[in-house]
Amino acid sequence: MKALVLAGGAGTRLRPITHTFAKQLVPVANKPVLFYALEAIAAAGITEAGIVVGDTAGEIRRAVGDGSRFGLRVTYLPQDRPRGLAHAVLVARDFLGDDDFVMYLGDVLVGAGITELVDAFRRQRPDAMLLLARVDDPGAFGVAELDGDTGRVTGLEEKPLLPKSDQAIAGVYAFSAGIHQAVRSLVPSGRGELEITEAVQWLIDRGRDVGSLPVRGFWKDTGNISDILEANRLALESVEPRTDGAVDTESRIVGRVRIAPGAKVCRSRIVGPAVIGPHASVVDAYVGPYTSLAEHTSVTGSGIEYSIMLSGASLDGVHRVEASLIGHDAEVTPAPRVPAAHRLFLGDHSKVQICS
The missing domain is CATH 2.160.10.10 (Hexapeptide repeat proteins)
Known part of the structure; x- marks a missing residue:
């Protein structure tokens, strides 16, 4: 089994920090978020990882190196620009071959790691398995509908206006080689991207087995500053x-x-x-x-x-x-003290309110 780590996004929601810094390298408890993902992958027994990189490829390469510090062999997979999660699978096609693989978003923090997901996938042998987290705002995520008896995924929606469940895709997926046919069938969505949710839905529509596993412990998508701070809080608890x-x-x-x-x-x-x-x-x-x-x-x-x-x-x-x-x-540093006076240059008929 291989791992595919996505680290090519621009991180627009974390600007201005990400004008000069890869969002996956923002530290949580003084460790880059990306490192948590790589450590979790190695802990699950996976030794070969491909990292999809974009404009910040140089920073990612310098931070991660050849992966040996994590017990991994790392291959870097350039992506010209972010075109959706499914496009990253296309970019990685030669690297992945026909092997099973875990796809892990590089800005997601999963406190308990992914060993349980990997073990369940290897044991049950579905076509795909999704890590899911219950959220208060499912409309901001890809959302899964589940069969209440089996836990199998029966449908997916990407950021729906009227979510049918509160089960968000947590940014970690396990796939068999069958996902490649699904990805090749896609056309860009209304957002202009190749959506991995549509690829998984393609599998479901054809009767393929798509399982799920709930997140154990804490989980956080570190896409904005408030989420980074909350992830930092959660990580510091241990x-x-x-x-x-x-x-x-x-x-x-x-x-x-x-x-x-x-x-x-x-x-x-x-x-x-x-x-x-x-x-x-x-x-x-x-x-x-x-x-x-x-x-x-x-x-x-x-x-x-x-x-x-x-x-x-x-x-x-x-x-x-x-x-x-x-x-x-x-x-x-502190701002300089300002004089306790006001200087005004007001036009005719102006109305000004001053706290004094």
């Missing part, structure tokens, strides 16, 4: 406390906090779960729960919680920052 950096006697560490080598904490309070990256600096500061500080970040005379700071970012003299994603080498 952090183990450990201090490898320097913490002075005037500081207090409360709860599950991991402090990496080279980090220093002086006259500060850190309340976990939180992670402090290598060579980060926390001085005269407060770091609250569900916060990840990447390598070489700096928090001085400031407070931050439920946030992510990427490498090299700094926070200096800012009273409180919450629910924020601060990009690489960004600097956050």
